[in-house]
Amino acid sequence: MDVVDTWTGQHASALKRALRETNEGFADLLGTSVRTVAGWSANPRLVPTAEIQRALDTLLFQAAADVKARFALLVGSRQPESTNQVTARHPTPAQQRLAEDPHIAAGLAWLESNFDWAPGSARERVADELAALDSNALKAQAHRNAQVTRQQAAEAARRYYRAGFGQWRPYTAQVAGQEHATTILTQDAWLDLGQPVGGGQDDFRFHPNTRRGMKITRGVAEEAARSLAESLEKGSQIVNSEIYTLTSLDIRPGVVAGSVGVIDFVEFALTLNLLEGELMRSIATQGTDRPLAMPIRDELLPDVPTVLDFAGRICAGGALALTAIARPRGRGHDPDYLLLIQERSGSVLNANRRLAVIPKAFHGPLADYGEDARFSATLEREMEEELFGRTDVDSTVGDQLHADPMHPSLLSDPMRWLMDRQGSDAWRMESTAVGVNLVSGNYEFASLIVIDDEEWWVKYGGQVRANWESSGLHRYSSLDTVRLEALALDPRWSNEGFFAFTQGCRRLATIGGQRVRMPSIELES
Incomplete structure (x- = not known):
């Protein structure tokens, strides 16, 4: 034949x-x-x-x-x-999305423009990968990845970046005498900040991008195609909204400032975001007792100088905050703060199935590139979306059509109450720490949101409800030392979640007065 x-x-x-x-x-x-x-x-x-x-x-x-x-x-x-x-x-749901989803199409177009694939080749490549997927094997791999602990990821990152830390070090906290390392790279000057933000107190400037588009290698392109196919098969949410990329950072006493540019989310999703999956698979199959083979990391984030070269690489990231809400004396508790913790949904691309503080989001513009560059603007927006149920500020739902999505006339009642009292003693937002996550090179702005006026909880406590990004919302009393200690020791924390939680707890122990009995959390000296 x-x-x-x-x-x-x-x-x-x-x-x-x-x-x-x-x-x-x-x-x-x-x-x-x-x-x-x-x-x-x-x-x-x-x-x-x-x-x-x-x-x-x-x-x-x-x-x-x-x-x-x-x-x-x-x-x-x-x-x-x-x-x-x-x-x-009949096509499967994944095949249907590949054929029709405009966000997937944007990812395919980006791949073709940044690698030497002819028009249509990226779609064919992803279709091949999708056809070759064994759903049972994919679930088995996801299960193995889920067994990788935060400590294992921290040890693998420490081994990989073993040289060149200098003044920098992975964030490590000691809770109940137990040391807990993370993949968050930071330094003393970036910790325990207690710096007020919001109302113009965090000074981040938007500069239109001057960085040239990147050209990726065949190895990255093929890994990106495979990752897209797996995301389609798992039903992961991929939305090609604009996000900020960090270009400079200035953290000093009394100063939290920097500059940002803008990229499409798919540019991050198909490059630096690949590193998390590669790391988890490598640990699951090779362990952490020897150097891991990670060719994508070798190319995109090979050493500490590259990690810290914000302007020279894609540097996506976000803001996340421990939220503490004052409550009056109630059934079984004295006046305290209610602390909110989420379990991330399996549908999100970042830290899925892990514990995290809430709100938590990629830092990105909503309607005004300049005003929205302040990371406090992202926190305010995410309070509306993740805690108070406003879907029109959720970039995954549809295009933004309001000229001013955070105009007082559009705010939810709980958020309007807060914004009417901005700058008062009723509530505050603070930056507690800043770090760079070695998993994927993301910047992390850890923050604390404190509502001190008990009236807010009495009026609006029943309206607090997590959105689709969470599979569960848990609450803790700031007076319950035993449960808070057990929470801090929970191995399900994401690295950035543990970072923000422990830094928020340390700050709350300082300012919370009689409302708090926080567990002892000490930092590595």
Whole structure:
């Protein structure tokens, strides 16, 4: 057999056998991934992309006579389904999203513009990866990744970046005599800040981007395609909204300032965000007792100087805050603060299934690039979205059409009460610490939101409700030392969540007076 009308997975696998090639060798001959080749064996009826069909034609045409004879024997009596029969099958939800989701299309377009793939090639590559996915294997890998502890991730990061820390160090806190390391890179001057923010007190300036677009290597492009396919299969939410990228940072006593530019979210999702998955898989399969093989990290975030070169790389990040709400004496408790903790949903791309403070969000513009550059603006917006239920400020729901989404006439009642009292003793927002997460190079602005006026809880406590980004919202009393200590020791914390929680607790212990009995939290000296 010298000609194949329409190649299927069965035909391709037969040619591999006729050539006596391994999956790896056959993938090299075709210029595709090993996963794609494996997928043909798992799904013999699969029809490869047009690009691969042409490569298979060429490979068969150039094959020696004995290879062609073996190929003819292997496929001679087998009649795979026709193309019409294959395409008539209903597409899966993941395939439907790949075909129709404009946010996925934006990611594919970015891949093609930053790697030498022809138009349409990125979509075909993701389609191949999606077809080759084994959903059971994907779930098993997700389960293994979920078993990786924060301590293991911290140890792996410490080993990888073992040289060049200097004045910098991974954030480590001691709770109940137990030391807990994180992947958050920081320094003494960036901790225990207690710096008021909001009302113009955090000075971040927006500068239109001058950084050239990046060109990615084949390794990053293929990993990005694989990651997109897995996100589609898992149903992860991917929204290509604009986010800020950090370009400079100035943290001094009384000063929290810096500058930012803007990028599309997919630029982060298909580059630096790949590092978290690579790290978790590497730890799950290789352990942490030896240096890990992480080629994507070697390329994108190889050393501490690169981590700290904010202007020279993509540096996405966000603001997150421990929220403490004053309550009057109630059933079974004296006047205290209610502390809110969330368990992140499996649908989010960042820190899913982990504990975190709330609100927590990527720092990005809503309507005004300049005004929204203050990270306190992101915290205020996320209070509306994540705690008070406003969907029109949620970038995942739809386009922003309001000229001023945070105009007093649009605010929820709980938020309007707070904004009417901004600058008073009724409530405050403070920056508690700043760090850079070695997992994916993100900047983290840890903060504390304190509502001191008990009237707010009496009026609006029943309206506090987490949005889709949380799978659960938990509350703790600031007087319950035992539960707070157990919470701090919970291994499910994300690195940035533990960072913000422990820094918020330390600050609350200083300013909370009789309302608090916080556990002892000491920092590594």
